[in-house]
Amino acid sequence: MDLELRHLRIVCTIAAAGSITKAAGELGIAQPALTAQLRRIERIFGGPLFDRDRRGVQTTPLGDLVVARAQLIMPAVAGLLDDAARLSGAGRSALPDQVSIGASTSSILAPLIRRLTESLPEVTVGTTASWSADELALELGAGRLDFCVAGVCGGSGPPGDPGLEWRTFSVDPVFVLMPEDHALARQTEVTLADLADAQWAATPGDGCFEACFTQACVRAGFTPRSLYVADAASCIEMVTSGTAVALCQATRILPGLVTVPLKDAPLRWIHMIGWRPDSSVAPLADAVHRSVERAHADLVGRSEVYSAWLTEHPAFGPAAEPAPTSGVDGDLRAITPTV
Structure with missing residues (x-):
């Protein structure tokens, strides 16, 4: 570093x-x-x-x-x-008074708006959300977005055109989302093998989601029984009802559900912010980047499970260095969190 x-x-x-x-x-x-x-x-x-x-x-x-x-x-x-x-001639008066930000992680939008309002009170912020980082990157490259906050699998590079500039602001593990009354809900950590008999739910994801997940399970000694792909609300309902468990972002908090870490963090998720370096908003990139870091830190801070886990695993979290992986055929430490 x-x-x-x-x-x-x-x-x-x-x-x-x-x-x-x-x-x-x-x-x-x-x-x-x-x-x-x-x-x-x-x-x-x-x-x-x-x-x-x-x-x-x-x-x-x-x-x-x-x-x-x-x-x-x-x-x-x-x-x-x-x-x-x-x-x-690029003084403060020349900076844009409005920016548009897209995010593939909708939970970060509320704390991000608050942090941006604190650091750039004179700038009006517009937001959009999409589950697809690739789609947001296309919008960014076309000039219809000023900044993009996206997540990618640990084995993937930044989405979109190579002319975009990307910075990593956190490398998070992937946790498991399950009901509070699940037999494993009170464990401090579980293995994928512990959930060999479970059914799984997932939202649509870019890239190699299904292949990465399946091979990670195979390495743990089993083949997943199912993978129900549905919108986020339906996935949460399946978990709430006990129909399935889901992979989730470590900062996720939902009433009646718990997040449980996976032992040895076999799956990871890289958070990035991107922009066009030749755009009129590029001078704001450092300020927006700091606001994104603080917004993500707000999410981490409200999760007792993840905050405690980070204390024991300092290689993860904000500003962690993305570990190189070799995709589906290599050391599988990458997957798209689904909820």
Whole structure:
């Protein structure tokens, strides 16, 4: 992972707050996710930046060096951007006052609108939702969307035209959605093999959904009995009634249903934001990206199951590095979450 300006901002915020928890609140990131990010940043610098105790955190000598240099670098970069904007005529007044955002994960739209309203109060936001990341990417490439928040299988690349710019903002595991009274609902984790006799429900998905799911089950020692493909409401009804279980995003919360992690996280889901780098809204990309990260962190923070799981699995979550996979015929750690 390469060092980015946002990493320096995180370190400075933690140092000023004196607490991971307080810094997480200021940054709009769930505490487990911020802890995971800090571990990755410390790996970049080659050592711990903070000493931790019950009272909070204190910078190490290495941390003192990083904070001191960061406090010089960040204002310099901000000044550079301001000067460049003045010279290029791309100042704040030239920015668009309206953006359109498409999302293949509808649950992120509400927290995203709130976060965008906080960071870009002068910009009007229009939204659209579609289960198909490919469809949204086509709309993005055609200029009918300004930004696209999409998810892809762990073994897939970004959707749409290669001329689009994409950034990963989280790599999440896939959990299982089941009724509260299911025999396995109180388990801290389950294996696919534990559900060998289950029937499965899924919404339509792009790419290799059925092949990936089937081969993942075969590797677990069984062939799935069924895979009912239906709209999201019908899938939820099948799970609620006990007819089927479903694969779901780790942040999913539904009344009367529970999400249960899969042991060893055999399936993963990459969240990305994309835009056209030559578009008039491209100068807003960093601000929108930060808002998307915070919106996703809001979803993570409200899920006790996923937040607790992330504490033990820091390689996942916000800003995690997508692990390379080789698709259907390789190491199967990819699948489209269905609900």
